[in-house]
Amino acid sequence: MSEVLFLAHRVPFPPDRGDKIRSNHLLRRIAEMAPVHVGALADDAADLAQESAVAAIATSHCIVRRSAPLPLAALAALGQGLPVSLAAFASAKLQRWVHHVLETRPISAIFVFSGQMAQYVPGAFRGRVVMDFVDVDSAKFEAYAQTGALPRRLLYAREARLLRRFEEMTARRATTSLFVSREERALFESRLSGSARPDVRALGNGIDTELFDPAAVVPAPELAGGGPNIVFTGQMDYPPNITAVELFAHEVMPRIRAVHPEARFAIVGRAPTAAVRALEGVGGTLVTGAVPDVRPWLAGADLVTAPLLIARGVQNKVLEAMAMARPVLLTPAAATGISAADGEHFALAEAPLALADRALALLADQAAAHAMGLAARRFVIAECGWDRVLAPLRALISGLRESEADAA
Known part of the structure; x- marks a missing residue:
């Protein structure tokens, strides 16, 4: 292959949240195959500070700060009949850079990470386009539209409708579209119109089992004494995570504390909303905010929980806890x-x-909980290593069969 253009809706560094973990490993693997040009959007100054990390791996790059506030993006989308998801990630500067790279470099393939970035792929491009949707965003907005206040529900329903149409158009434009699991792929295919089917495949998430190794981590001192300790990790301004921890704090922890009065529920993750911070002290809840490393919190957990009611794709938080040999x-x-x-x-x-009931059973039988944790770690070592998960990537990018790509 010649050179590859890699587009991502967030800077793929550092790999410290679900989407960045996946995009980071994909980018690193592609950079091993061919010179790569990286275009990405930055949410904040911390993302912009990662430009040197991008420059170290990329032949060229363009990092653009997302500047339009969400309300303005929504107004622009309403005026143009577009999904808000597209308007929120639109950048004329990044679009110009993409055109410049395609005009001046021998780009044979474009790898697009997240559906919002498909808007940057010119219709005239004749190379391979690999579109990593990760999950079916439109289905997530359909789920959001079933709850909440009426005005917001209407906006979510509009977003779901327009995004679903855009997702199908994008998949039909792409050479290959990827989803993070067989379930997400099947869901997407079930929503397609017409009889002709685009090439849609599953490419899972992996886990670095050497990094997430309980033998190499000391438990967080904040979890010492008392307990048992139950831990949730995640981005805490993400609506499904907020709903999950509210449910656990209000409806599950009281039942657990009836048996274990000193039980604690630690919500570990950056950007907790006011609703999440309000859970501090409720049913033994501790809200940490951002931490430099989630592994000590996982290492100190008697139980890790992920009580998500809405979830799209493979949850990195679950793989991380399993790799740390925690009962989940x-x-x-x-x-x-x-x-x-x-x-x-x-x-x-x-x-x-x-x-x-399941939490209490695991907390009551430490031997069974320990055995479950060890079995979980064995499972992810055998099934979820990044080398194994990303083995098909070279063939997807090059267009060769896997045996030919491996030999190239």
């Missing part, structure tokens, strides 16, 4: 795309009472 309690939604066994590698429950 999660909902079926949070287990999507992880082909592990309930009762062996993790514990599944959905309703608050069922979540509390």
Whole structure:
């Protein structure tokens, strides 16, 4: 192959949240195959500060700060009949840079990370286009439209409708479209119109089991004494995470603390909203905000939970906890795309009472909880290493068969 243009809706450094973990590993792997040109958007000054990390791996790059506030992006989208998701990630500067790279470099393939970035792919480009949707965003907005206040529900319904149309158009334009699990791929394919089907495949998430190794981490001192400790990790301005921790703090922890009065629920993650901060002290809840490293918090957990009611794709937080040999309690939604066994590698429950019952059973039987954690780590080592997960990537980018790509 010649050179590759890599587009991402967020700077892929540092790999400290779900989307950045995936985009970072994809970018690194592509950079091993060919010279790569990176175009990405920055959410804030911290993202902009990662430009040197991008420059170290890229032949050329363009990092642009997203400047339009969401309300202005929404107004622009309404005026143009576009999904808000596209207007929020639109940049004339980045678009000009993309055109310059395509005109001046021998680009044979464009790798697009996240559906919002498909707007930057010119219709006239004749090379390969690999579109990593990760998950079906329009389905997420459909779920949002079922709850909440009426004006917001209407906006979510509009976003879901327009985004669904854009996703299908993008998949038909792309050479290959990727989703993070077989379930997400099947969901997307079930929503396509007409009989002709674009090339849609599953490419899962991986986990660095050497980094997430319980033998190499000291538990967070904040979790010492008292307990048992139950931990949730995640980006805490993300609506499904907010709903999950509110449910656990208000409806599950009281049942657990009826048996374990000193039990604590630690919500570990950056950008907690006012609603999340209001949970501090409720049912033994601790809200940490951003931490430099989630691994000590996982290492100190007697139980890790991911009680997500809405979840798209494979949850990195679940793979991280499993790699750290923790017993993990999660909902079926949070287990999507992880082909592990309930009762062996993790514990599944959905309703608050069922979540509390499974939590209490694991806390009461430390030997069983320990065995589950060890089985979870063995599973991710065997099934979820990045080398194994990304093995098909060279063939997808080059257009060669996998055997030919491996030999190239």
